[in-house]
Amino acid sequence: MRIDCHRRCICQTTILLLLIVFRAATQQSNDCTVKVTLLQLNDVYQFAPVDQGTRGGLARVMTLKKQIAQESPNTLLLLAGDTISPSVESITYRGSQMIDAWNVLGVDYATFGNHEFDYGPATLLDRMRESRFKWLAANVLDRATGKTFGGTDPYVIREFQGVRVGIFGLVLPETKSTSRPGPDVEFAGACETAQRLIPQIRNEGAKVIVALTHLSMREDKELARCADVDVIIGGHEHTLLQSASGGAPIFKMTADARELGRIDLNISQATGELESIDWRIIPVTSEVTSDPQFAVVTNKYSGLLKELARQVGRTSVPLNAGSAANRQQETNVGNFVTDAFRRATGAEVAIINGGSIRADSVIGPGVLTRRDVLSMLPFKNKVVKLQVSGDVLRSAIEHGVARSAEDAEPGRFPQVSGITFTFDASRTVGSRVTSILVNGQSLDPSRKYTLATTNFLALDAGDGYTMFKGAPILIPLERAPLDADVLTRAIISRRTIAPRVTGRIKRLDKAQVRLECKD
Secondary structure (H helix, E strand, C coil): CHHHHHHHHHHHHHHHHHHHHHHHHHHHHHCCEEEEEEEEECCCCCCCCECCCCECCHHHHHHHHHHHHHHCCCEEEEECCCCCCCCHHHHHHCCHHHHHHHHHHCCCEECCCHHHHCCCHHHHHHHHHHCCCEEECCCEEECCCCCEHHHCECEEEEEECCEEEEEEEEECCCHHHHCCCCCCEEECCHHHHHHHHHHHHHHCCCCEEEEEEECCHHHHHHHHHHCCCCEEEECCCCCCEEEEECCEEEEECCCCCCEEEEEEEEEECCCCCEEEEEEEEEECECCCCCCHHHHHHHHHCHHHHHHHCCEEEEECCCEECCHHHHCCCCCHHHHHHHHHHHHHHCCCEEEEEHHHCCCCCEECCEEEEHHHHHHHCCCCCEEEEEEEEHHHHHHHHHHHCCCCCCCCCCCCCEEEECEEEEECCCCCCCCCEEEEEECCEECCCCCEEEEEEEHHHHCCCHHHCHHHCCCCEEECHHHCCEHHHHHHHHHHHHCEECCCCCCCEEEHHHHHHHHHHHC
């Protein structure tokens, strides 16, 4: 009996201990945190490394992605827009080379950038059919059907270890005027779209909401304030930016995969709610080895890559082809390009939109290759010659600086030749230009001037330059040279170039800010 009682006591004690351990384990499981890792890229126009091979390269990103996925299995690679255009390779392949690259790398979700529409909606639909990943664009609509363009999903919901994460995509509404989406594609407002979608996403069980956007920072901040999102993965500016608004962090990388963003969402398994966010920026440098599996893409396009390395000329000074610079101020590249357009056409003045200069880097000094030239002007625009009044010239320059006071890098910003102008962005839109000289003389509002510009501005009213519509065309489109060919000939004729900033564009409000800071 004593033995039996002793055994019974041991058994009861064991059961009690097991119950305690089980309950503790259950409680620990309920309190477990699920980590979901978002890898971010945006504005990636070429798969090869940039900056003389020192930065970027999707083969290197592939190596990093695999390393991170081993450590964090719940990993998604997100692309926040702009990849099909513009680039040197896309002049030939219209973005199909980038789809090949993303398919091999293994992107999970992408939203459109404004430049996805540069070759028109039909080409974008072709690229979407080639994609082995999902495009998300909730506010891009087909007018004929009222549904999303190309049948894209407005959002997706992914489940990881019992927690659900909703992801939706949004695109710049101004794409309607800054690219070529055609008359049948509409862009709804970001806030109204998000406010409509998020309740649907939450009704399907997702308590963590990710907005994958290609908007300006100003618009991303508005989105964070007007909609209940947890994090915004954005693009567009080509500037490394981190901000927060309405309680939601906003992340943007620069361009061409110079860095990889890593955002870890720490989610309660018990409640599905977001507990915290960890993030870091991972430089993509030549110290990262290339994944050998990516060679299939590099080998496919090796012929074009070799042709792009061909020398055209030299520069003895650094060429400022940075995106931000050409959208905000006079640059030596803007001066050289517009001077070349003016000489090639025999026009009195030249104007281009700063957003058409796309190399997004400082080039040289040293050898200038075919890639360098085409990267500066990759859109295959033509250089046309118009006759316009002085009033139209003033209207064009006013339009060019109309957004210079905003938290943005406006593509419409004018780079000029034969023109000197001063503006004050603190003044009212439409009256910011305080002086304009044409070849040293005051602008005559009623006089007719000859103008060299691109068909994108003159004929397509690109970037909102509607004032050129209807102007007499002196060099029509069918006889107009390609912009990159004009630039190439200008470099070859000099062999070595050394363009300078000469004071063509003066901004008073920035000068005043500097003076106030100094005092």
